[in-house]
Amino acid sequence: MSLSRLVPSKGTRVLIIPIQSRTAAHAAPAAAAVKTGDEEPSFFQKIALRFQGIPLKGEAQRPKTMFDDLDKEFVPPEPLPALPKDFKEGPERDLANFPYPARSMYPPKTRLLMVPDSWCTPFHKITGTSGPYLFYGGLFAFLVNKELWVFEEQGHMLVGWLIFYLLVSRAVGHKLDASLYKGYTERMNYFKGLIQEDLKDAVEFRKTSAAETESLATVKEAFPTILKENMQLQLEAAYRKNVSNVSNELQRRINFLKETEEAKTRFERDIMLKWIVNGVEKQTQDSKDFRLKSKARSSVHQSLLWPF
Template identity: 35%
Template sequence: MFSRLALRPALQCRVLQPSSVRSTTTASAGKESDERDLVNFPRPERLENPGKVRLGFLPDEWFQFFYKKTGVTGPYVFGTGLITYLCSKEIYVMEHEFYSGISLLIMIVYGVKKFGPTIAAYLDKEIDAVEADYNSTRENAKKSLADAIEDEKKEQWRAEGQAMLFEAKKENVGLQLEAAYRERIMTVFSQVKRRLDYQVERENIMRRLSQKNMVSWVVDGVMKSITPQQEKESLQKCILDLKSLAAKA
């Protein structure tokens, strides 16, 4: 009965005691993946402080194990009875090495109390440095991967720009082909027109030459058919006509 009453404050103190562990992962920093099995494979946690002990070296878990069976006084009675049994039956003989061990234990306790905090602070700094190194390596890897993703997005954007550039080049080539086609059509048109103009000019020249030759032939024929007497009479008649016109004027 008394052991249960003594156990209740101890359990309350244990419940109110803050946890002395810290996680070495960044699970709380972001959303956990749905594919990760945290039940069977939980994330490892590193103890920041050592576990709770009693009498300086006995783990508290041993006492908690006895509490369920014997109550609060059980571990102490068991330890005292065990030591008394070992010493009374001379199973553990207290020879000169035992007292040397006590002296050595006192020195160790003094060294731990004297130099323990300094060494612990130094080791904590070393652990923090190693952890910071690991975290920096991870952050650098994340940063390099993020940069690689950004570079890939830029390359995709450039590829899309290249597709637009190819379309523009295709349109330019199409315009150049259209211009070359129209230029060749214009060349064909000018060449055909030049040849047709040549044929028209040739026909005109042939017609003029024919007319000229025909007129010359008719004039020559007429001139050959007119006698000198007829020419003289015609000339005189023309002179008379001119004189009559001049008299009327």
């Protein structure tokens, strides 16, 4: 966790010691009296007992405070996954000169609660172990003396804020680390699920391809026979199609001749009926005309013979 970089897990620790106005001789009897329950502890004694984790009068269990979890470190169940050594996002990636940065599991080592250890180790070869402390102390004194680093009226509050920051980070830092690690694992599992869903189709295609390859290898030996049978089936289908075409053509021509004969017979019948009808009508008309002429002749003879 980034909050724990200012305080190492082992080494210097922050201790809060309550200061009382009484002397040590008066404090010992008071503590003994509180333990035996003879008298009620004062306000400052209650605070001191709270910091020490001693239950007060009338409390059956030891009180739980934020200082119980002080200086705890979160240890993940498994390390963070690293990139494969041969992974490249492009063929032109130079992994020899520009490798991928490794994600550290724990914060780097520090000195004086805030100074990185990598800033101090280069001085050891020349000045020894005390060199970096003298250098940074002298640099701080130089900046303050020359007023390059100016403290304002509220600059002293920085010390209190730093103490508060260190106290909170060491007290609840491991809980925040556990929460962040849990969120990280859940997000990684979510992306792994997406990858598995994307690869599901590829896996199915791979299985199908393997089955098709196996079936093709099985059929490969009998492939000439299969081609021969397919050719025979095609020839049989072509023969049946030709026979069907010939049958349809013959049927069409027979139907045409039948329709032609029926039309010819019907035409002859119509002509014969028309000729007969016309003959009958002509004969009827001739007989009618003959009667009219005969009648006219008889009337003429009568008119000629009337005067006599």
